[in-house]
Amino acid sequence: MQDDRSKKSEQEIDFGVLGEFLGYRLRRAQMNFFAKFGEVCEDLGISPGLFAVLAIVDRNPGLTQTAVAQALGNDRSAMVAAVDKLENKNLLERRPAVNDRRSYALFMTEEGNRFFANAVERVSCYENEMAKCLKDDSEKEWLLDALERLANKSL
């Protein structure tokens, strides 16, 4: 007689090879981070992607859209909607590039600076909360380093 697995609770499920795969574990961890980011920044109206754009422009004023896209590993077509949203929120602005009439240079507005500083406060707070499941700062540093290695590894 075949037992009825359909009623099995989630705890008892055998994940098989998935449990040993870095790719799967990365995905699960990242899903959790995105979900928590959404909760924390719900009222701010920005996604992790928009936050990343602000972070880049904040530290590298005058970059073109494609430069930001390349920095973040996105396609430049994705940057159009992102910059549109941030411009509509008066957080950054497109200025015509001085030496290339095709491209725009991106700059934070005053409101953008305030907004971003506030957002960093929030995100840092929730990052620290999440990092509490790590033993100490050295483990976090090590993890950041390992993740960077994995992000840059080529086959």
Place this chain on the structure above:
Amino acid sequence: MQDDRSKKSEQEIDFGVLGEFLGYRLRRAQMNFFAKFGEVCEDLGISPGLFAVLAIVDRNPGLTQTAVAQALGNDRSAMVAAVDKLENKNLLERRPAVNDRRSYALFMTEEGNRFFANAVERVSCYENEMAKCLKDDSEKEWLLDALERLANKSL
């Protein structure tokens, strides 16, 4: 005189707080894994998501679609298209559940078993290749553990 940042190469970009955020690093690492997965499994015609479904059904035959969705952290509506694809490829099949006429029980087909064994071979190979940027097996174990903790952390 303001220097021209628009020509800055990607190497020189200042990532600011992003560099210290686990969420961002996780995203970058995962993006890389997904891209590499796509390269390795291009001819197999499956995504990481479909692979995960096969992995769960393989080890837990008879599960319902919803149970698989919960195990993977997806919405159950996403499972419809996924199972449709896998069924069209003759890799798994929906059988009517014995004690609940609403639900299906999912089982691998013979072809599915062969296909999945082959896929696991490939994915394991590429996982090991990616893991070469980790020092040794103990570092990988530790990383898997840290990722699981982050995936289950609640605020």
Place this chain on the structure above:
DNA sequence: TCAGGTTGGTGAAACTTATAACAATTGTTG
């Protein structure tokens, strides 16, 4: 049994993401 609430699978709509093409501009090369 029967009402009310819950759950499983599904489909439509909204949303995001990836790919391709396009016009305008710039760079390059003979």
Place this chain on the structure above:
DNA sequence: CAACAATTGTTATAAGTTTCACCAACCTGA
């Protein structure tokens, strides 16, 4: 300078994901 290739921002298109409501089936409690 002229022809050709490459690049920028953009739009369109498609493909993939989430969100929501729906219906049928199940379950509970009077």
